[in-house]
Amino acid sequence: MSSIQFLPPANYTVAVELGFRDSRSKRCWSAGAGFSKRWCPRMRSIRAETAAETFGSRKGESLGPNGECDCDIPGRSAPALSNVGNSTNIAWHECPIGKLERQILLNQKGCVIWITGLSGSGKSTLACALSRELYALGYLSYVLDGDNIRHGLNKDLCFKAEDRAENIRRIGEVAKLFADAGVICIASLISPYRRDRDACRAMLPESIFIEVYMDISLEVCESRDAKGLYKLAREGKIKGFTGVDDTYEPPLNCEIVIAPTDGECPPPGTMAKQVISYLHENGFLKA
Template sequence: MAEERDCRNGDASKAPLACTEDGSNGSISGLILPPLMTIGKSTNILWQGCMVKREDRQRMLNQKGCVIWITGLSGSGKSTLACTLDHALLQRGKLSYVLDGDNVRHGLNNNLGFSAEDRAENIRRVGEVAKLFADAGVICIASFISPYKRDRDACRKLMAPGDFIEVYMDVALDVCEQRDSKGLYKLARAGKIKGFTGVDDPYESPQEPEIVMKAVNGVYATPQEMTVQMLAYLEDNGFLTVGNRLRCSHFPICW
């Protein structure tokens, strides 16, 4: 017969459990507790499920959540495409959000630099945030240089097959340098910025991206033309409609 007593043994992070005389975990109200997990440096972690599922949000929004990951050199047009696509989706009544490489360093990642380790952590965090957006049914547009293949692949693995759309801005380095709207290449060439991607730090091109934006006969498409291509991809792959709107079959109360 289990008795109710505190089995934390001085560990205040553990909630009191119903325990047997020998201190082993028992059950509460007849329910067997799921095993506690260790995640990273955190212990005693459980996944909290909710009644509302991703599919419910997608039906409500009449769209399918996904991550559009735009990668390429600085000056390749990532942010321009991201914002143009975001606006086009808004005009269609679709909910999207842009995660921009510069913007996240003002807040979420303002404690990170540009070492290989910090760049990896930068992308890891963004990948997790992007996944949350997709789980909410949002079309998340992530615009990041993300120079290392392993980091991009790690973000892809967070998503269900098909829900991670890698877009490679295949723009020549000399073209990016000519654009250089932020003056970063000039500073890097002058030695004032160290570890700048494309100058003294490598960029690992995607091997099998879903979409490649590159010059045709030496001419690069406009942001509007690229957006048309992106919208066609989303339409063809079922991201812009889910058919049936929200149904309440598994909810106890519906309005």
């Protein structure tokens, strides 16, 4: 790979704005025009150095002399075409920037925190508190909320059995992409059946799927009834509602259990810290 990729842009002002250091003076640019003063531009140059360091350690097998990808180098044999599911003649395309590089950039490890539990058990509360705590510590996370995804990607799905399974499969696949992007992805959805959750776990390397079970009793969840859904279910206005007329299968071997202490449900910050401790102890909070 050509080393020119890591030189500053030709335009000096742009280079300064992008945080490159002036190698003649060795000093760190404090703030270029228009550059956010809340961020130390030295970070950028460190980032660029880190990137160069990473590239330096790569053999660049998949790159041609002009930086082409493998699929576009004249004379290189055509990539293997395959059929996957219903798609025919497709080829996997590997980019030279992978999960490892993105993790170095973010100084964290991409993973999926899968929060499962009854409606009203506090899944979204934990997801938000966790996202907030991680942000305060400088880590990038993203919440995939079951209901929110039904406003977009999964708006074609209803709540019948096969659509619920497809809902979970798609969220699992998207979570996998986010983890691959280096992001700490927090998926928050009832996901009542063990087989659907296990299918998501099976998509990923074992250790990066972190299942969090909200072990809060149906009585507590129903007494909260934050969305008024239990009431509707008890009145028969919603059919197949988890905990009322559909089953919830608790995980058998999840990574984290959130449960009441002395009959008291833990507050959001405490739940979040429990998960963050797990992430810290298992090396997710560094590259």
